[in-house]
Amino acid sequence: METPMKRAALFLMTAALIASSCGSGDDAATEPVAAATDSTLASADPGTDAPTTTAAPTAAEETTTTERTGPLLDDEGNEITVLHPEAMPVLELAALSAGPISFTPTLCSVTGFDMVSFGGVEGFTIAGDRFFLGGEPGVVGLALDQAATAAGECSLVADESLAPGGVLLPDDTYDRLSGTAEGRVIASSVFGSHVFDTHLGQSFECDGMGGEVRVSSDGTTGYAYWVGPEVETWAISDSICTQGETVTYSSFDGVSHITAVGTDLYVGGRDLEGVNGLSLVQNGAPTWRLGSDDPSDPDWWAGVEGVVPCGPNMCVTEWFGTFNVIDPSGAVIAHFDSGDDLGVRGITKMAATSDGTLYVLASDLFDHEFDGRTWFDWIIRLEPNG
Numbered sequence: 350m351e352t353p354m355k356r357a358a359l360f361l362m363t364a365a366l367i368a369s370s371c372g373s374g375d376d377a378a379t380e381p382v383a384a385a386t387d388s389t390l391a392s393a394d395p396g397t398d399a400p401t402t403t404a405a406p407t408a409a410e411e412t413t414t415t416e417r418t419g420p421l422l423d424d425e426g427n428e429i430t431v432l433h434p435e436a437m438p439v440l441e442l443a444a445l446s447a448g449p450i451s452f453t454p455t456l457c458s459v460t461g462f463d464m465v466s467f468g469g470v471e472g473f474t475i476a477g478d479r480f481f482l483g484g485e486p487g488v489v490g491l492a493l494d495q496a497a498t499a500a501g502e503c504s505l506v507a508d509e510s511l512a513p514g515g516v517l518l519p520d521d522t523y524d525r526l527s528g529t530a531e532g533r534v535i536a537s538s539v540f541g542s543h544v545f546d547t548h549l550g551q552s553f554e555c556d557g558m559g560g561e562v563r564v565s566s567d568g569t570t571g572y573a574y575w576v577g578p579e580v581e582t583w584a585i586s587d588s589i590c591t592q593g594e595t596v597t598y599s600s601f602d603g604v605s606h607i608t609a610v611g612t613d614l615y616v617g618g619r620d621l622e623g624v625n626g627l628s629l630v631q632n633g634a635p636t637w638r639l640g641s642d643d644p645s646d647p648d649w650w651a652g653v654e655g656v657v658p659c660g661p662n663m664c665v666t667e668w669f670g671t672f673n674v675i676d677p678s679g680a681v682i683a684h685f686d687s688g689d690d691l692g693v694r695g696i697t698k699m700a701a702t703s704d705g706t707l708y709v710l711a712s713d714l715f716d717h718e719f720d721g722r723t724w725f726d727w728i729i730r731l732e733p734n735g
Contacts, residue, residue, distance in 0.1 A: 437465050437725050438715055445690050445731070450674050450683035452731040454691065457708070459728060461507025461515055462489045469724035472536070473710040475700035476528030477548060480505055480708070480728070481517075481536075483524035488536045490515040490547065493702075503730045517545050517552070525561050529568040530703050533585075537562035539575065544585060555590035558583045565609040572607045578618075580604055600628060600635055608656035615663065617653025627653050627665060629679060637679030647673065647684040655699035659707055660733065666709065670695040687711060691729065707731040 442454040462482055464470065472483025480491040490511040497504035507515035523536040523543055532548030541556040560575030564585070571583035571590065578601045582593040598604065598616055605625075606617035614630040626640020626648065639648040651668035658664075662682065665673045670687035687696040691711055698710040711727045 440692055440727060445685055447683040447685055451734040453734055455503045455730040457503035457505050457728040457730055459505045464726045469712055470726040471524040472526035473698035474526040474528035475702055476534045477532040478702050479508060481526050481534055483526050485521050487516055487520050488518040490517055511547060518543055527564045529564055531568055533568040535562050535564045553588050558590045563607045566611060574604045577603055606653040610658060615656040625650050625652050639679060647681050654697050657699045657701050664699060666696045666699045672696050
């Protein structure tokens with residue numbers, strides 16, 4: 350399974366740099382949402398080098414033309430190979446049905462963000478009705494094409510109303526994303542966080558609130574965790590993040606996911622017996638827990654990636670590419686497999702728009718003629734039937 354390997358590689362590189370994942374509060378002043386005007390989001394023809402341009406020569410200068418004779422290299426000396434968007438495999442989607450649950454999947458086209466990337470898209474969230482992706486171009490906001498939506502299609506375009514090219518943050522380090530229905534987005538890394546109030550057009554930094562950060566549904570609390578069972582809580586105002594208490598959930602040896610829905614916390618991670626699973630925590634105590642050490646069980650999960658309300662139930666994705674529907678009692682009532690049901694290796698993230706429509710970020714690794722193997726990512730809309 351490749352998807353957890355991507356995240357594991359990032360973990361190994363960054364964990365060695367960090368003695369403590371979070372620090373003290375940040376009181377940076379509110380500043381306008383800024384964008385990088387230099388960011389290039391579109392793919393180019395892999396067989397065509399960018400033309401070299403030179404300033405017009407003066408009388409004392411000779412006209413020269415600089416030509417690149419070797420491969421294009423990045424700052425670290427690695428060869429850069431740019432792929433055609435046409436190199437992206439086409440998914441053949443069919444209706445999904447399991448138990449009492451069925452969905453109609455629709456593949457979303459994406460314009461303005463390179464879904465054909467070498468590192469893969471790591472972050473995905475929805476805030477308000479905007480979509481946010483974190484990857485090589487940085488943190489980019491996308492908007493739904495409403496005309497396409499009315500026609501039953503799904504089309505996402507870079508949201509120029511947020512910033513040029515939709516680029517909120519031209520830094521691919523901050524690729525863990527969490528959002529609220531109002532429009533608050535938190536982009537986090539082990540180094541800290543950026544808070545974007547996209548509905549207000551402003552942002553601020555929270556240097557101490559680092560690691561994986563999930564924001565509560567009302568946008569006022571951040572839950573920060575990284576390695577181990579400790580979860581830091583942070584109060585988030587309109588310009589500052591203030592660290593609160595650190596919580597250790599008794600049933601967990603390591604926390605890998607938190608989703609806060611109202612006062613309910615869905616906490617995923619490894620328990621004291623080494624089993625990965627998911628608990629509903631209410632008033633500080635687990636109400637139910639899912640998890641199994643038997644790979645044949647539907648709730649044998651490598652690690653929870655996304656938890657989203659879907660109607661009266663909760664929809665859950667996990668590292669090994671399963672997508673599960675859980676009823677309020679904690680029972681798995683539908684189980685989907687990304688390979689069997691969508692034809693991709695992993696369903697890594699899930700989010701929903703204000704009307705409850707589900708969207709998943711799907712990923713797979715393919716061999717191709719340009720650089721051998723590359724991660725490809727898709728956004729898929731899942732509309733419930735009935």
